[in-house]
Amino acid sequence: MLFFLVGEALRDLRRGGRVAVSAVLLITLSLTALGAFWVLSLNLGRALVQWRDRFRVVVYLREEPPAGQVEGLLKKIEGVGGIQRLRYVSKGQALQALRRQIGGQASVVAELPANPLPASVEVTPAGEAMTPEGTRALIQRLSALAEVEEVQGGTAWVEWLAQLQGLLQAIGLSLGAVLALAAILTATTATTLVLHARREEMEIMRLVGASEMVIRLPLLLQGLIQGFVGAAMAVGGLYGAYRLALPTLEPLLSFTLGLPRAAFFAPAEIAVLVGGGGLLGALGGLMAKGERPA
Amino acid sequence: MIQLKSVSKVYRVGPVKVTALDGVSLEIEKGEFTVLAGPSGSGKTTLLRLLYRDEVPTEGEIRVAGFDVTGMRRSRIPHLRRAVGVVFQDAKLLPARNVYDNVAFVLRVLGTPRREITPRVMQTLKAVGISARAQALPAQLSQGEQQRAALARALIKEPALLLADEPTGNLDEAMAEEILYLLSDIWNRGTTILLATHRATLANQLKRRTLVLDGGRLLKDEA
Ligand SMILES: Nc1ncnc2c1ncn2[C@@H]1O[C@H](COP(=O)(O)OP(=O)(O)OP(=O)(O)O)[C@@H](O)[C@H]1O
Ligand SMILES: [Mg+2]
Numbered sequence: 017m018l019f020f021l022v023g024e025a026l027r028d029l030r031r032g033g034r035v036a037v038s039a040v041l042l043i044t045l046s047l048t049a050l051g052a053f054w055v056l057s058l059n060l061g062r063a064l065v066q067w068r069d070r071f072r073v074v075v076y077l078r079e080e081p082p083a084g085q086v087e088g089l090l091k092k093i094e095g096v097g098g099i100q101r102l103r104y105v106s107k108g109q110a111l112q113a114l115r116r117q118i119g120g121q122a123s124v125v126a127e128l129p130a131n132p133l134p135a136s137v138e139v140t141p142a143g144e145a146m147t148p149e150g151t152r153a154l155i156q157r158l159s160a161l162a163e164v165e166e167v168q169g170g171t172a173w174v175e176w177l178a179q180l181q182g183l184l185q186a187i188g189l190s191l192g193a194v195l196a197l198a199a200i201l202t203a204t205t206a207t208t209l210v211l212h213a214r215r216e217e218m219e220i221m222r223l224v225g226a227s228e229m230v231i232r233l234p235l236l237l238q239g240l241i242q243g244f245v246g247a248a249m250a251v252g253g254l255y256g257a258y259r260l261a262l263p264t265l266e267p268l269l270s271f272t273l274g275l276p277r278a279a280f281f282a283p284a285e286i287a288v289l290v291g292g293g294g295l296l297g298a299l300g301g302l303m304a305k306g307e308r309p310a
Numbered sequence: 311m312i313q314l315k316s317v318s319k320v321y322r323v324g325p326v327k328v329t330a331l332d333g334v335s336l337e338i339e340k341g342e343f344t345v346l347a348g349p350s351g352s353g354k355t356t357l358l359r360l361l362y363r364d365e366v367p368t369e370g371e372i373r374v375a376g377f378d379v380t381g382m383r384r385s386r387i388p389h390l391r392r393a394v395g396v397v398f399q400d401a402k403l404l405p406a407r408n409v410y411d412n413v414a415f416v417l418r419v420l421g422t423p424r425r426e427i428t429p430r431v432m433q434t435l436k437a438v439g440i441s442a443r444a445q446a447l448p449a450q451l452s453q454g455e456q457q458r459a460a461l462a463r464a465l466i467k468e469p470a471l472l473l474a475d476e477p478t479g480n481l482d483e484a485m486a487e488e489i490l491y492l493l494s495d496i497w498n499r500g501t502t503i504l505l506a507t508h509r510a511t512l513a514n515q516l517k518r519r520t521l522v523l524d525g526g527r528l529l530k531d532e533a
Contacts, residue, residue, distance in 0.1 A: 020418045217404060217415075223362075224467060225391030226419035
């Protein structure tokens with residue numbers, strides 16, 4: 017029975033001919049567009065997570081507190097709320113860090129008459145305060161403290177990334193949706209052609225008492241096959257493009273976004289794409305108008 | 311096997327109503343060979359189509375092979391169709407498949423186990439005398455051979471009832487006689503048969519119970 021149903025589905029695909037091929041290509045196209053934007057937004061998302069993780073608000077203090085009061089000051093700062101972690105950096109530590117950073121020119125630092133660097137507290141906002149508004153509010157609360165000279169911590173860059181990701185997702189989704197619609201319609205046309213070619217057969221099937229399931233299932237299957245083939249081609253094409261672009265893309269990514277590696281889809285995400293393809297094809301198969309049984 | 315109670319069928323073609331059957335009641339027992347006669351347009355085909363629920367009556371009740379045809383749910387229709395074999399004036403064979411595949415097609419769509427298919431098809435083809443042309447395409451067969459293949463297709467699922475609508479309509483007399491002989495043979499093996507024909511001579515010559523329709527009414531019912 018299974019052999020028969022799959023055999024009929026393959027026969028149907030052949031009967032769908034050029035339209036079936038167009039349906040497959042359109043499914044490929046729509047999933048490629050969707051997938052391309054998805055993979056971009058995926059990598060941006062990873063960059064975002066990394067950036068958010070590294071993100072600090074730096075609170076510069078008016079004066080270096082005496083050693084015994086550091087603890088109390090940190091408590092006070094933490095008291096403003098929305099803070100995950102904080103770390104005190106004394107004037108001395110700041111200078112050491114500067115020395116390490118400039119390395120070879122360390123002698124320049126040695127020649128300074130006095131340590132010009134202020135003491136500071138590095139604040140990592142809590143997850144819920146990580147939004148642009150949350151960060152802005154946090155910065156305001158910190159600035160209001162008497163001990164605080166200045167607060168630094170621009171969220172502009174992270175915000176911009178988040179917006180870019182949103183934009184990519186929107187473009188990808190709308191382009192993918194338009195193409196998916198075209199793909200479904202083409203799959204429907206292909207199936208309708210098959211229905212016409214099969215009219216006699218379906219008539220005989222109904223006459224001899226085949227169940228509707230047996231009559232309709234090959235149609236659904238040929239739609240599914242169209243979808244799977246299209247999806248497989250899309251994933252293959254995207255992977256090929258990814259491998260080709262990798263040598264040029266990776267240095268660029270690590271330079272601009274600080275991402276060491278450009279990621280491709282995980283197996284689960286590939287499964288989603290292939291499943292989506294199957295769904296597109298199957299919908300086409302289901303939506304085809306055949307003459308209904310009497 | 312077949313019961314009709316006051317069955318009427320009115321076709322609507324736009325604003326026009328065509329009464330194809332008008333208050334027909336009849337009963338046919340299991341194992342009978344009945345002829346349905348009457349002039350062209352008298353409602354024979356309509357009556358047969360009601361029996362395998364290709365159409366639904368406008369009024370009345372129909373029972374066929376234990377099925378309540380008028381009241382049955384759509385999902386039950388395939389079960390009725392499996393119990394009823396149908397052949398038409400034109401054989402309605404699938405042109406792209408050979409005789410063997412046309413007949414095997416039925417068993418395949420009904421989910422018969424694969425190893426049972428070949429022996430059953432060959433046996434049925436033999437029974438209707440066309441096993442030698444199993445590999446031929448319908449277009450390569452004579453009308454009589456096509457009708458035999460169509461009979462094989464109707465009989466392969468071993469229906470309790472065989473409906474034959476003008477099965478000799480396209481055949482010359484000698485071939486028509488062969489098909490009628492074949493039908494008697496099938497009947498002798500226990501299948502109930504209802505044969506529709508507008509040829510009065512044919513109906514008389516068979517010497518079977520004959521139901522005569524005229525203008526959608528049952529005129530005569532004679533043995
Ligand atoms: N689908 C239909 N729509 C409208 N009218 C129909 C339809 N089928 C049959 N009729 C009409 O119903 C009447 C009976 O037709 P039917 O085909 O049952 O006659 P018949 O006895 O089989 O004729 P024949 O011997 O020519 O095959 C005719 O007047 C016909 O025009
Ligand atoms: Mg007729």
